[in-house]
Amino acid sequence: MRKKLVIMLAGLLTVLSMGFGAAQFSDVPAGHWAQEAVEAITARGIIVGFPDGTFRGNENLTRYQAALIIYRLLQQLEAEKGAGPATEAVTAMTEEEKAALQNAIQELAAELAALGVRVSALEDNAATKDDIAALQAQIDELKAAQAPTGEAVDQQALQDLADRVEAASVAADTALAQAQELGERLDTVEGDVAALKSEVEANADSISALNELAVLLNQDVLSLQDRVTAVEKALADIQAQPAVDLSQYATLEDVAALQEFASALRTDLVALSEKVSALETTVAGLDKRVAALEGYKFTLTGNLTARYGYSYTTGANYDIERLYSNVWGDYTWDADDDGQTIDNPDFFSGGDTRARAILTFSVKRTPVGTGSGFNLDEARAQLRFTQDGAVRLEDNAIQVLLVNLTGNIDGQPFTLRYSRFNDFKFTDYFMSNADPNYTGGLGRGARVTFEANKFFLSPKVTVVMGSTANNSGTGFGGDPSAVNDYFGVRSVYSLLGLNVGLNYAEYNTRNTDGTGRAGFAVDWNGKLLGFLNLKGEYVATKLTSLPNWDFSNDAIVDQAFYVQPSVSFGPITVEANYRAIDPDFKESGYNANNAGLSIDFQTNRDNKRPYDENERGYGVKATLGLGFVTISGLYDHDANFYEDASSVVNSLGADATASLFAGFSVTGYFYNATDISGNLLTGSDRFDSKYGVKLSHDGKASNALIKGLNLGVEYRQIETGAAGDYDRGDILVNADLDAKFGPIAVKPGVFFDAASGSASGSALKFGLQVTTDTLNLGFLKPNLTGAYVTRNSTIGSTRGETYYSFGLGLADFLASGAKLNVTYASYSGSGLSSASAAAGVENHLFDYTTGYIYSDDTTAPVINFELRGLYVNYTYGGFGVFAHWGDLVNSTAGTQTPSYGFRISYSYSF
Known part of the structure; x- marks a missing residue:
């Protein structure tokens, strides 16, 4: 605030100095920080x-000089009040600036008053007029006493008294120095006024306040000078007196007593200082303990999901998901907290438990500990309670689905998890259990991970252990004898740009029936030396009952190896591979015949291995990218693991894609697969025999001609194994459009296939989806959905599928935030295989790049059927009510299977 006031004073003096000449002084150098202020005043x-x-800017200011300066300033202010530059300065000031000036003046006056109190205190503690007068009286008495007696004075006592007088003089000098320092600070204020001028202009009221403040400042300074002058005079009077004998008033014993008292006082002060230091140490320790306790604050969060319901059907499985996608699930929860859910939505007889509750809770430490030793950051658990349809508790009604701990050891992260569905994946061919939809179950077990950042090469370690028992307590396929244990450890290192994994695992090694197996694997993935991309692995396992590791004998050691190098040179990319996979690397779950100790991934396309078991081969592909056109060529040699001549397939192919305009592109391709004699094959596991050209439009491209329009027109020839090479021709057309018109979103689509040659005929599929936004009709907020799609094919044989549904949704129904949905759906098929009514067929419902809806084509059409149902769902505040009714009509067999179900659920998060 003082600085702000100085700025305002500088602005005022600058305004008052307008129109006057400036005096020059020999002792004010050019560029001096106060030159402008000196010239102004x-x-x-x-x-x-x-x-x-x-x-003489460094000399002290006397009272008379200060009075003269302030008197002249007041005369100037009175002379210019109401006219000239001062009036303009007043007009230019804002109300906020006026208020700020008044506040600054008051605060500076208060600080000056406080400074005066401090000077007074210094004087009181040093030597007051009364003290000096008392000393003078003693001296006079001593003089009077000395004259008649003529006795000698004790020089030591006299010296002690002189020292006390000298101490008083020093204290007075200190007060005088502090008063001079105050004067220098006032000089600095004047310098700041000149250096920071023209910041704010003062008005007439502010000038009056400045006058009053100047008077107060002058009075304070003069008062201080008077008090200092009095101290100086008293000291001078004392020093002018002749030496006197003070022995009768101050003896050596008195001086010794005073010295002893001073020594004791110093001792007390030292003891007090030590106590204060001890107290500060104690307080610091308490602060550390409080901080440590705060580091162990925990929070509890989680959720509870409870439900009651049942489902009923007779006979074949009722494929409810074919009517409504993901609306009903018997196992729809994230079992191991990794984002993967287990979902079996199709109805069987008694396929839903009557009651179920799942509790997931987490205890988390805040803030997260990062210190030395073991630090637990979070503990999470998931429990499930079930009750079966016979209204009795299952043997393991309360089950622990998940226990998950996270934290660090010396700042190195770790996790420890127990799961009823223990999923993990070491490599593609070794210790892979990452498919929650595997029907045999993953088995209970634990998984530990540790990032050893402070160890050599900073490995990331994973340890797994558990049982291959499924969730009913039996082995795969319900065979209790297949319940076995497993153990595995994996560590990953970063070397030369590659992530290199070292793996070891055992299966059933404690049993004596010869089914135990052990093995190891090495895998790598990354860019070697920043140049060569490499991915691959090597796996070797054997039965523990066999005598030794004879790597040359595949009957003893089962091995799998593949490597995929790739490198880019400007616009050219070259990719290659080599693979050799033993037949015993089957995808059939944990058993002695599965050399990789992995479950079935072939049924899960997302986790499918790069190459099948019983395969050996190599291949190379080169791609040239020229911006608007991309050209690729490939060669592949494939056979079984033993490279039997009858299993050899050689594939050769090339394709080119050119970007045209407005989201269009054109692709041409040629691929063929031949046996060792050069005969054309219908296709191998890796390549089909075909050639053709396709024109496409991408509706998501930034330069799309029509946004949302996907279009494809293709001509192709394919090999089916009938007479002649490339014996079947097709003209394929597909299109779909995402569009919105006001509150209505529509998606029409069409697929057409005209076939000729060995398989003639045509296939047509078309459909439409319609969805409206939620409409606000006052007391109702509805949205509507509708869908229709059908396909008919005469290629090979006559088949047909039709699906339609319509639904009504009501937002804020009966209560704010509540929602009601009612959907009716129907699916019918003709000329399909008997398996088409079962669950698990591929869903191509609104995919217009293929002619199927749900059923794949078959050479043995045997069934016509219809699947229909009504679905109702109401949710509010975590509660949900679900109901379904439907039936399956098999017109070929003349049967009708009813199906119905009900569920009420509640979810609560805390």
Whole structure:
């Protein structure tokens, strides 16, 4: 605030100095920080300098000089009040600036008053007029006593008294120095006024306040000077007196007593200082303990999901998901907290438990611990309670589905998890259990991970252990004898740009029936030396009952190896591979015949291995990218693991894609697969035999001609194994459009296939989806959905599928935030295989790049059927009510299977 006031004073003096000449002084150098202020006040005649032409800026200011300066300033202010530059300055000031000036003046006055109190205290603690007067009286008495007696004075006592007088003089000098320092600070304020001028202009009221403040400042300074002058005079009087004998008033014993008292006082002060230091140490320790306790604050979060319901059907499985996608699930929860859910939505007889509750809770430490030793950050658990349809508790009604701990050891992260569905994946061919939809179950077990950042090469370690028992307590396929244990450890290192994994695992090694197996694997993935992309692995396992590791004998050691190098040179990319996979690397779950100790991934396309078991081969592909056109060529040699001549397939192919305009592109391709004799094959596991050209439009491209329009027109020839090479021709057309018109979104689509040659005929599929936004009709907020799709094919044989549904949704139904959905759906098929009514067929419902809806084509059409149902769902505040009714009509067999179900659920998060 003082700085702000100085700025305002500088602005005021600058305004008052307008129109006057500036005096020059020999002792004010050019560029001096106060030069402009000196020139301003001398130009106004407030300070005129000394006759010798000097300003003497470092000398102290006397009361008379201060009175003269302030008197001249007041005369200037009175002379210019109401006219000239001062009036303009007043007009230019805002109300906020006026208020800020008044506040600054008051605060500076208060600080000056406080400074005066401090000076007074210094004087009181040093030597007051009364103290000096008392000393003078003693001296006078001593003089009077000495004259008649003529006795000698004790020089030591006299010296002690002189020392006390000298101490009083020093204290007085200190007070005088502090008063001089105050004067220097006032000089600095004047310098700041000149250096920071023109910041704010003062108005007439502010000038009056400044006058009052100047008077107060002058009074304070004069008062201080008077008090210092009095101290100086008293000291001078004392020093002028002749030496006297004070022995009768101050003896050596008195001095010794005073010295002893001072020594004791110093001892007490030292003891007090030690106590204060001890207290500060104690407080610091308490602060550390409080901080440590705060580091162990925990929070509890989680959720509870409870439900009651049942489902009923007779006969074949009722494929409810074919009517409504993901609306009903018997196992729809994230069992191991990794984002993967287990979902079996199709109805069987008694396929839904009557009651179920799942509790998931997490205890988390806040803030997260990062210190030395073991630090637990979070503990999470998931429990499930079930009750079966016979209204009795299952043997394991309360089950622990998940226990998950996270934390660090010396700042190195770790996790420890127990799961009823223990999923993990070491490599593609070794210790892979990452498919929650595997019907045999993953088995209970634990998984530990540790990032050993402080160890050599900073490995990331994973340890797994558990049982291959499924969730009913039996082995795969319900065979209790297949319940076996497993153990595995994996560590990953970063070397030369590659992530290199070292793996070891055992299966059933404690049993004596010869089914135990052990093995190891090495895998790598990354860019070697920043140049060569590499991916691959090597796996070797054997039965523990066999005598030794004879790697040359595949009857003893089962091995799998593949490597995929790739490198880019400007626009050219070259990719290659080599693979050799033993037949015993089957995808059939944990058993002695599965050399990789992995479950079935072939049924899960997302986790499918790069190459099948019983395969050996190599291949190379080169791609040239020229911006608007991309050209690729490939060669592949494939056979079984033993490279039997009858299993050899050689594939050769090339394709080119050119970007045209407005989201269009054109692709041409040629691929063929031949046996060792050069005969054309219908296709191998890796390549089909075909050639053709396709024109496409991408509706998501930034330069699309029509946004949302996907279009494809293709001509192709394919090999089916009938007479002649490339014996079947097709003209394929597909299109779909995402569009919205106001509150209505529509998606029409069409697929057409005209076949000729060995398989003639045509296939047509078309459909439409319609969805509306939620409409606000006052007391109702509905949205509507509708869908229709059908396909008919005469290629090979006559088949047909039709699906339609319509639904009504009501937002805020009966209560704010509540929602009601009612959907009716129907699916019918003709000329399909008997398996088409079962669950698990591929869903191509609104995929217009293929002619199927749900059923794949078959050469043995045997069934016509219809599947229909009504679905109702109401949710509010975590509660949900679900109901379904439907039936399956098999017109070929003349049967009808009813199906119905009900569920009420509640979810609560805390």
